[in-house]
Amino acid sequence: MTIKILLVAVLATSLTYTIIFKLKKGPVLASALVTLTSGLLLPYVFPEKGVLLATVATAGSYAAMVSKDKFPRLLDMVFVGLICGLVFILTQEVFVGVGGRLGSIAAISCFTWLGIKKAKNKVL
Amino acid sequence: MKKQNFFLYYILISLSILLLALRNNQGLINKVIILGIISFFAVALWDHFYEIKSSINRENTLRKINYEHLMLVLGTSFSAAITWYLNHSLGLGPIIANGIVGVLVALLFSSKKAGAFYIASFIGMSSQGIVTSMAMAGIIGLFAGFVIIFSQEIYAGVGGKGGTIAVLSTQIIRLIMSLFV
Numbered sequence: 579m580t581i582k583i584l585l586v587a588v589l590a591t592s593l594t595y596t597i598i599f600k601l602k603k604g605p606v607l608a609s610a611l612v613t614l615t616s617g618l619l620l621p622y623v624f625p626e627k628g629v630l631l632a633t634v635a636t637a638g639s640y641a642a643m644v645s646k647d648k649f650p651r652l653l654d655m656v657f658v659g660l661i662c663g664l665v666f667i668l669t670q671e672v673f674v675g676v677g678g679r680l681g682s683i684a685a686i687s688c689f690t691w692l693g694i695k696k697a698k699n700k701v702l
Numbered sequence: 703m704k705k706q707n708f709f710l711y712y713i714l715i716s717l718s719i720l721l722l723a724l725r726n727n728q729g730l731i732n733k734v735i736i737l738g739i740i741s742f743f744a745v746a747l748w749d750h751f752y753e754i755k756s757s758i759n760r761e762n763t764l765r766k767i768n769y770e771h772l773m774l775v776l777g778t779s780f781s782a783a784i785t786w787y788l789n790h791s792l793g794l795g796p797i798i799a800n801g802i803v804g805v806l807v808a809l810l811f812s813s814k815k816a817g818a819f820y821i822a823s824f825i826g827m828s829s830q831g832i833v834t835s836m837a838m839a840g841i842i843g844l845f846a847g848f849v850i851i852f853s854q855e856i857y858a859g860v861g862g863k864g865g866t867i868a869v870l871s872t873q874i875i876r877l878i879m880s881l882f883v
Contacts, residue, residue, distance in 0.1 A: 604808055604813050604816065605813075605817070606804055606807060606808040606813070606816040606817055606820045607804070607805065607808035607809070607816075609804060609820070610800070610801050610802075610803075610804020610805045610807075610808055610820065611801070611804075611805060613797055613800055613801040613804060614797075614798060614801025614802060614804070614805060615801075616797070617795065617797035617798040617800075617801050618798065618801075629795075629797075632797050633797065636797050636800070640861055640862050640864070640865055641861040641862055642861055643861040643862075643863075643864075644859060644860060644861045645858070645859030645860075647859060648859045648860065658861070661739070664735065664739075665723075665739065668723045668727060668732055668735065668736055668739075669719055669720075669722075669723040671722075671723075671726050672719050672722040672723050672726065673719060673722075673869065674829070675828055675829030675831055675832045676828055676829075676832050676869055676872055676873070677782075677796075677824045677825040677826060677827040677828035677832070677833065677842075677868045677869070677872055678824040678825065678827075678864070678865040678866065678867065678868025678869035678870075678871075678872060679719075679865065679869060680824075680827075680865055681821075681824055681862045681863070681864050681865010681866060681867075681868060681869070682715055682716060682719055682862060682865045682866050682869050683719070683862065683865070684861045684862030684865055685716055685857060685860055685861065685862030685863060685865060685866050686716050686719065686720065686739065686743060686862070687861075687862070688860040688861045688862055689716070689742075689743045689746040689747060689750070689860060690739050690742045690743050690746065691742075691746075692746035692749070692750075692860070693741070693742030693743055693744070693745035693746035693747075693749075694742050696745050696746060696749055697742065697745055
């Protein structure tokens with residue numbers, strides 16, 4: 579299940595990022611489309627854990643609503659997606675039912691990746 | 703209200719999630735991973751603080767409210783209430799409700815307004831145990847509208863800013879309501 583969550587998170591961030599910057603659609607439309615599609619499709623494809631995976635995809639789509647200055651490459655989104663999946667797994671019992679929880683997870687993921695990049699630049 | 707305060711509130715929301723996760727997770731590996739995330743998160747926040755410091759110093763008080771702001775705040779209120787209605791009254795669930803509202807606002811409004819309305823829509827994704835009625839979602843949406851207006855630079859360019867605003871607004875209004883109800 580962990581692999582599926584990480585995979586869905588990476589797919590959601592990458593897809594949303596591609597729709598925003600390659601297809602030149604706005605971040606809201608891109609995120610909403612990924613959210614809506616995952617909410618409709620994933621519960622049918624994975625009857626048991628589809629809702630959970632759709633929730634992960636939603637968090638991933640929020641995490642990809644970034645500026646290109648801070649996250650210039652698609653590879654950034656792959657790592658943000660991985661961190662997002664990881665943070666989602668680790669915070670499953672926190673703030674359950676509070677609207678915006680997934681977005682907060684997304685913000686933590688984005689900042690964490692920025693922090694890792696910053697640390698890497700200082701060390702290397 | 704100073705902008706620094708908003709910055710602190712944002713950090714408080716993000717850190718409280720991580721610290722609660724640290725408390726809830728029992729395994730050593732999980733705790734180490736969370737501590738690692740907290741460390742890198744802190745590094746990036748420090749950087750972000752210096753990035754927005756000049757704008758905080760330049761404009762340290764609340765912006766004046768104009769007609770456009772009022773419309774935006776009303777819109778965020780409606781967006782939160784409609785999402786709550788789709789989520790609970792029509793039983794579509796939070797993700798589909800948020801997706802529908804997101805697509806509609808993106809197609810109907812300018813990017814700035816659509817962003818604000820999409821953020822407010824996160825509030826409507828709350829469970830009924832947290833946000834008990836459509837009216838309460840509307841009130842939280844109204845509050846979130848003001849937070850959006852007064853904290854534009856904070857968390858800018860980072861995905862998830864909207865979610866942090868939604869959690870902040872939801873928790874503050876719940877706290878205020880718990881004092882009176």
